[in-house]
Amino acid sequence: xxxxxxxxxxxxxxxxxxxxxxxxxxxxxxxxxxxxxxxxxxxxxxxxxxxxxxxxxxxxxxxxxxxxxxxxxxxxxxxxxxxxxxxxxxxxxxxxxxxxxxxxxxxxxxxxxxxxxxxxxxxxxxxxxxxxxxxxxxxxxxxxxxxxxxxxxxxxxxxxxxxxxxxxxxxxxxxxxxx
Ligand code: GDP
Numbered sequence: 001x002x003x004x005x006x007x008x009x010x011x012x013x014x015x016x017x018x019x020x021x022x023x024x025x026x027x028x029x030x031x032x033x034x035x036x037x038x039x040x041x042x043x044x045x046x047x048x049x050x051x052x053x054x055x056x057x058x059x060x061x062x063x064x065x066x067x068x069x070x071x072x073x074x075x076x077x078x079x080x081x082x083x084x085x086x087x088x089x090x091x092x093x094x095x096x097x098x099x100x101x102x103x104x105x106x107x108x109x110x111x112x113x114x115x116x117x118x119x120x121x122x123x124x125x126x127x128x129x130x131x132x133x134x135x136x137x138x139x140x141x142x143x144x145x146x147x148x149x150x151x152x153x154x155x156x157x158x159x160x161x162x163x164x165x166x167x168x169x170x171x172x173x174x175x176x177x178x179x
Contacts, residue, residue, distance in 0.1 A: 002176060003042075003050045003083040004169055006118075007074070008090030009100060010056035013120035016156035017090065018043070018053055021165060040077055049173055050083065058100035078113055085172050087115040088165070093133055093153070094124050097140040106144065116150040118165065123155040 008014050022043060041053040054077060055070040078084070087108060091101055108115045119137075122130055130153060138148045152168070154161030 001044075001048060001050050001083060002085045002173055003052050003081075004085055005052040005054050005077070005081075005087040006090065007054040007087060007104075008056060008118075008120075009058040009092070009098070012056070012090040012092050013156055014053070014056065014090050017118065017120060017154060018051065020154070020156040020159060020162050021045075021051065040073060049169060052077070052084075057104060058098070078108075078111060081113070084113070085169075085176070087113055088118045088152075089115050090118045090120050091137075093119040093122050093130065097137055102140070102144075105141075105149070109145070116152065116168070118152045118154055118161075120154055120156070122153045122160055123158040 006014055006018060022045060040055065043051040043053065045051050055073050057067075057070060057074060078087075089101065089105055089108070091098075105115065105117075117137075119130075119134070125133065134151070134153070141148055150168070152161050152164050154165065
């Protein structure tokens with residue numbers, strides 16, 4: 001089955017987003033503490049695709065050796081990635097473009113891994129501020145990328161962006177019907 005991976009810095013709101021997308025509050029545990037999601041979890045959605053919950057990167061508050069372990073999991077996942085269609089890189093909409101996120105996107109690009117960006121916690125900003133934020137983010141990305149990657153604006157607490165993400169995934173799935 002096609003897979004879609006979700007990844008981002010710790011505390012970006014990944015567990016909350018996964019809960020929103022799957023509409024099951026208990027599926028992925030949320031926590032305010034960084035470093036909670038440590039292993040790779042697969043969730044079967046609509047019986048036709050897998051949501052892959054990857055460990056966070058760029059932890060501020062874990063040891064160097066723990067960081068290495070996470071990196072190894074992530075690298076190994078992407079090295080195999082037989083079923084991976086696209087990765088969703090989560091970015092907290094309150095933070096300026098972070099080197100660790102930009103470097104990770106760069107790494108995906110260099111390895112030929114398609115990705116989209118999901119801006120999280122949109123409820124924390126007013127619409128005009130969101131617009132400005134995305135514009136600034138675009139300008140930073142366009143320094144290294146030819147086009148702005150596909151992106152989504154979401155809020156798990158206000159249930160924003162859920163259908164956009166799910167419809168996008170379904171549209172990619174439809175394009176992959178067996179010959
Ligand atoms: P993870 O570490 O990336 O899995 O992040 P979590 O889903 O555990 O969320 C980290 C913190 O951000 C928690 O305190 C959440 O309540 C909060 N959070 C997550 N998503 C949202 C959102 O859409 N809006 C707001 N306001 N807070 C959020």
